Amino acid sequence: MRKQFIDNLRWMDVLLLIPYHAAQAFNTWGELNYICFAPKRAISSFTVFFSPFFMPLLFLLAGMSTRYALMKRTYGQYIIERIKRLLVPFVFGTLVFCPILSYMGDVNNCAYEGGFFAHYIVFFTKWTDLSGFDGGFSVGQFWFLYFLFIISLASVGIIALSNKMIKNRGKAEKLPFWAICLMVIPLPLLYGVLSVGGKSFAEYLYVFLIGYYVLSYDKVIEKAEKYRYTSLAIGLAASAANVYMFIWSGKDYEAINLIAKSFAEWFMILALIGIGKNRLDDKNSVSEYMSQRSFPYFSLHFLWIVLFQYWFADIFSGNTVLLFLVPVICAFAATLLCSEICLRIPALCFLMGTKSKRLK
Known part of the structure; x- marks a missing residue:
């Protein structure tokens, strides 16, 4: 039986990408962005x-979904499905959308004065940090797809090997909730391991495998549901501490900050799994609509938020609230409209890793 709360958590998480990426233009830690505004701590x-x-949650949900997928597919079928759903949209997005974002970064941050099409040469020849903020080659938000693709392939090997070596599987179902909570311990040690562009393959592989080996079992999900408010309380407290230490304190709490971040990550994930199971484990017209559009939404959202921030930068330069909210609202509308169009073009659906919608 399909677990609807996984699909619902996934599209809700993806929906956050527009305000999240819009907020990065106001960051207070000096990180470049395609568009940069005055730093705002709020x-x-x-x-x-x-x-x-919010991104680790997507990897954990992918790990959970992998267990259910491998109940119906061979390893080979699973890999082919991953190629279609992850590798194809990664290549398409990197070649089509990322050059536009990179061009915007070069214009805004490096005073690039050449034409858009001439900038393709810059995009494919300038290799720096892969962010694209300086006009160089970038994979943009599509880092998530290539991370997940590589992790999926690595996990298939791990799963196949463990299935041969371990005969008594399913012991995770018997884990007490306190033992599940202790799975937070390795996280601070993994953040800097196999890091690319500030994102850790080791962290996301760990979370993915926990999704597969632990949180995909019904009895474990039931424990997460039972203790969802305990997890939420710990997660919110850790998240608040993380925000205070990193943004508001004015001091360097690096080690403690790292621990707060790991507690925020793990306990918010447990809380969201529990709340999702309790409140979101059903299918309705809204969830069906958003689930079908989550893939094109993911591919398109960043382009629209950057364009609207660029267009409204001068108009709302004196009003931070409008400078944040108006591009976000417009990007939501434009992204959903373009997603709707893409769903009606089979070729674009294939290139974005989703199924086409048949017109009635």
Whole structure:
């Protein structure tokens, strides 16, 4: 039986990408962005609050979904499905959308004066930090797809090997909740391991495998549901501490900050799994609509938020609230409209890793 709360948590998480990426333009820690505005601690707090857990949650959900997928597919079929759903949209997005974002970064941050099409040469020949903020080659938000693709392939090997070596599987179902909580311990040690562009393969592989080996079992999900408010309380407290230390304290609490970040990541994930199971484990017209559009939404959202921030930069230069909210609202509308169009073009659906919608 399909677990609807996984799909619902996934599209809700993806929906956060527009305000999250919009808020990065106001960051207070000096990081470049395609568009940069005056630093604002309140808006930066939004980014820092969600950053520990909202992308790891997607990897954990992918790990859970992998167990259910492998119940119906062979390893080969699973890999082919991953190529279609992850590798194809990664290549398409990197070649089509990222050059536009990189061009915007070069214009805004490096005073690039050449034409858009001439900038393609810059995009494919300038290699720096892969962010694209300086006009160089970038994979943009599509880092998530290549991370997940590589992790999926690595996990298939791990799963196949463990299935041969371990005969008594399913012991995770018997884990007490306190033991599940202790799975937070390795996280601070993994953040800097196999890091690319500030993102850790080791962290996301760990979370993915926990999704597969632990949280995909019904009895474990039931424990997460039972203790969802305990997890939420710990997660919110850790998230608030993380925001305070990183944004508002004015001091360097690096080690403690790292621990707060890991607690925010793990306990917010447990809380969201529990709340999702309790409140979101059903299917309705809204969830069906958003689930079908989550893939094109993911591919398109960043382009629109950057364009609207660029267009409204001068108009709302004196009003931070409007400078944040208006591009976000417009980007939501434009992204959903373009997603709707893409769903009606089979070729674009294939290139964005989703299924086409048949017109009635």
